[in-house]
Amino acid sequence: MKLIIAIIKPFKLEEVKEALAEIGIEGMTVTEVKGFGRQKGHTEIYRGSEYTVDFLPKVKLEIVVPDDSVTKTADAIVKAAKTGKIGDGKVFVLPIEEAIRIRTDERGDSAV
């Protein structure tokens, strides 16, 4: 099992969700986050003075998938979230040791 963490542009969430649904992903956790990478922040104006907003709003998705689904899931996210402009985000893949479905006590792949 792998945990896929994707940080994407907020307005791309709907497209990513649909792309994942098409390849059979049944669940995900979504968080509104702020941060910056190479895009840095942007400048805003208030009462005649400019100031920098360092942290831009992004959406973070967390999806746990069986090992054999990692590539197609990551590909689906990258394809759906891409605009080609700076600030599109990143995808990280982490190993997962165990997963438990609380309701049934199922373990491993069948729990995700």
Next chain:
Amino acid sequence: MKRLLTNITSGFWKAGLIAAACAAFLAVPLSAQDMAADVAASSDTVVAAAETAVEAVAYLPQGTADIMWLVIAALLVFFMQAGFAMVEAGMTRAKNACNIMMKNLMDFCIGALAFWAVGYAIMYGGGGNSFIGWDPTYVMMSAATAGQDGALSAGWFFQVVFAATAATIVSGAMAERTKFITYCFYSLIISLVLYPITGHWIWGGGWLGEMGMRDFAGSTVVHSVGAWCALAGCILIGARKGKFGKDGSVHPIPGHNLVLASLGVFILWFGWYGFNPGSTLVAVDGIAHVAVTTTLAAAGGGLAAMCVSWIRTAKPDLSMTLNGVLAGLVGITAPCASVTTGAAVIIGLVAGVLVYFSALFVEGKLKIDDPVGAISVHGVCGAWGTLSVGLFGSRAVDILYWDDATAIKDGLFYGGGFHQLWIQLVGVASVFAFTFATAFVLFMILKATVGLRVSEEEETMGLDIGEHGMEAYPDFSVRQN
């Protein structure tokens, strides 16, 4: 039947007059249809009857009309309190919104009682001297306790909302860091003595009024007085935490709701139609011209501030354009009944440019933290508006509201030389000197006794929780930085 109906519609107002006349003469109630039938019967009778009716109908007496206009105008000015509250809340952070609301409420509540107790007597009492007025019958409005003097009651009501306007200007400038109890004491003193004294100089028969100074609706009397108090307070209290970097760089602290701030500016603009036209104090035709000059200057101020911001920062800046509208309104307040419509546009445009650069200067060069721009809007543009009477003032316009003896001399640009400009300058300077000095002493005393500023911890947490133990938006997460 059809003919009868036509007659009713076309001659309905005549029919009304005749109905009144006939009722007076015959004391017999008749229906409008019967009257209309009479109208149709003889047009000669109609004219004769209508003429009689003009004499017989009880029209609104001028005295009552004056009182009515003054009360309506005062209601509009009262609503400006809501405008100030929205502007100040919108331009400050969410964690201090309750505190701003409370200050706007209390400066009116405390101010109204103080102005009732002695403020009005100091401002308008004829028994004092040219520096300070006094009239024991005005103390606690004893001359109109039981409503026996309608004109006095209307006059007091109209003036108390002006006093409250001057008082409330300070709350925005000193926002987000001032102790609430300190602000209450300040509200008491400005409405009790500070505002009434300089008000007496210009409006209450004092020395500036005698000199021929023209401040029709209070660019100096109301707006500058509030702003000079704010200036003294802001200097003594210092900037909000995080406003200036160690190297003196300016860090903007964006307000939490520019939609509220914009609503506030619309409300203030609306209320200004009581502020300026109401300052005729009587129901005369001239209120229309004042409404026109007020509109044009506000529009000019907003447009000018927007253009300057667009050129300077490449984007039209809402927060500054809002100040621009208010700057135009403050600017036209003194000359609203002394200038032509064209001059009103120029006064507004200049005010809009002035407020933009003044706000940057106060912040960037003087390092004074004024979250809403009150010092620039009300102080600088108040002074500009007062001086503009000496530049654009036209005796031909002014005399419509005054008489031969009291009308102003033509301004500099109208061939009148420096005479009026000099008087206006003396007014601006003396009111600044008196108000700034007394307010400075007042805030020094408050600083040494109850203290001016909340603790650093409270400022970070927000004055809503620190001063009032509540939040304006308990269901939302509020930034505490």
